[in-house]
Amino acid sequence: MHKIVFLDRTTLAPQIVLREPRIEHQLIEHERTTPDQLLERLAGASIAIINKxxxxxxxxxxxxxxxxxxxxxxxxxxxxxxxxxxxxIAVSNIRGYAINTVPEHTFALILALRRNLIAYRDDVLAGEWQKSGQFCFFTHAIHDLAGARLGIIGEGVLGQRVAELGKAFGMLPMFAAHKGREGLGPLYTRWDEVLATSDIITVHSPLTPHTRNMLAMPEFRAMKRRPLIINTARGGLVDESALVQALDDDLISGAGFDVTAGEPPADDNPLLRAAGRPNVILTPHVAWASDEAQQSLADQLMDNIENFVNGAPSNLVQGAY
Structure with missing residues (x-):
């Protein structure tokens, strides 16, 4: 009999079905768990389910x-x-479930910012259309995606899918070579060239000591085409204070973020304070969270548990069993 404890069930939407694993088990679900509750709740558990x-x-x-x-x-x-x-202790994770939802959210941010949808919506609500006296008005620039240079940081499945969608829009995708790394394969464009020539830069990297704050003020100052900065990956990949400074200094044209360095962000988080600007969109870490993707995640989660117990572990990050 396996005692399975899910410590933060509310990180999946309530409509997502979490099927019972097909093993001898007791499944205990907690909506959320604070650090002082961890030891008591995991006592005697052979399997822990966590998200964050x-x-x-x-x-x-x-x-x-x-x-x-x-x-x-x-x-x-x-x-x-x-x-x-x-x-x-073995560790398993979920893979491949976000192949549609994250790239689609990435392009939702790109399209909204590239066409200034938030700014135009605010103008309409403020009565600017009526004041214009004609069928349309031009208070904000609108740019096509076709022909734009799309810098992609992170060449995994999500970065690859973003490149595919970019090509469908007629964009020119470029995968950035790893920052500070020498040697280029045919997939990569030099890091400094991506910074200097991209109209849009989108981040799809894991957060590691090497990637933390990979985009900061030196990088923003190297962005000659004032690109949009998109981050649907991890908070901490972009220096948020530097990002806001880059917006103030007109080094970049806008930012679309689904993540912050602390989640939920503190009240004084610089990106949260900037979110009221028409060229900044901040969403609450939901790029991954289409119903379809969440259900795929939940099904894969139970598969990982069943496979581990049955001696054929799947998606192991590392560990002995």
Whole structure:
């Protein structure tokens, strides 16, 4: 009998069906879990399901029964994986479920900003259409996607799908070579060239010590074409204070973000304070969250648990079993 504890069920929408795993089990679901509740709730559990709850080495060392951490997401930075390796705890994640939802959200942000939809909507609500005295008015620039240079940071499945959609719009996608890395394969364009020549830069990288704040003031100052900056990946990849400064200094033309460095963002988060500008769109980490994608995630999550228990583990990040 496996005791399975889902620590943050509300990170999946209530309409998403989480089927019972086809193994001998007891499934306990908690809407959310605070750090002081972790030890009590995971006591005796062999399988933990988490999305964003941090699991530290100090905690894991006190859970001798824990055999699998099944992450209900792709990112794994909330788990101390080195401790899991040392303690023989397997870690699995979800892969491939967001192949449509994240790229579509990326282009929703790009299209809204490239065509200044928020600014025009605000003008209409303010009565500017009536004041114009004609059938249309031109208070904000509108730009096509066709012919625009699309800089993509991150060449995984999501970055590849964004490139496909960009080509369908007639854009010119470029995959940025890794920052600070020498050597280029045929897929890549030099990092500095992507910064200098892109009309839009979209980020699809994991958050690691190497990628944290990969876009900061030196990078913004190198962006000669005043691009849009899009981030539907991870907060922390872009220096948010520098981003707002780049907006103030007219180094970039706008920003569309679905993530912040802390989530939910603190009241003084610079990106949150900038979100009222017509050229800034901030959404609450929902690029991944179409109903179709969430259901695929939930089904894969249960598959990972069943496969692990049956001796054929899937989507292992690392771990012994």
């Amino acid at each position: 709850v941090p699991l530290t080495a100090e905690l894991l060392e006190q859970l001798p029964d824990l055999k699998l951490i099944a992450i209900a997401a792709t990112g794994t930075d909330c788990v101390d994986k080195a401790a899991c390796q040392r303690l023989g």
